[in-house]
Amino acid sequence: MVESPFTRNVRAAIRAIPRGRVATYAQVAALAGNHRAVRGVVWILHSSSEAEHLPWHRVINSRGTISLRRGSGFEEQRRRLIAEGVVISPRGRIDLARFGWERQKKKSAAFSRAAARFLEEV
DNA sequence: CCTATGACAGACA
């Protein structure tokens, strides 16, 4: 199968998430060039995170929680994140303000520049 | 072309 630019960008974006930080699906989609392709990101993670050796555990949902279900990767993702120093509350929440990649609640000029730079490299 | 799937996001009651 031919890798679409989007797929490549998504994988690159995921690989670019710093250790000890997390990114949301939406954030990855945005970096990949299409902020609305969240479902596409989901599909890619679901289908090839393993084969591509992606740091998939650094991708969580916008609520700051792990989307995987218990028994289906949840434990492993939590374990990996904790191993990287990410703090997860007893209720399973991760403070995006502290561990989110480019911690920001809105768009920042810095983030936009980073995204642009990123897309050029890919 | 059409339908189903998938680890979502955001708005709203």
Place this chain on the structure above:
DNA sequence: GTGTCTGCCATAG
């Protein structure tokens, strides 16, 4: 906080 609904998209068959 919860539950529901809609929007959106890449990919596979």
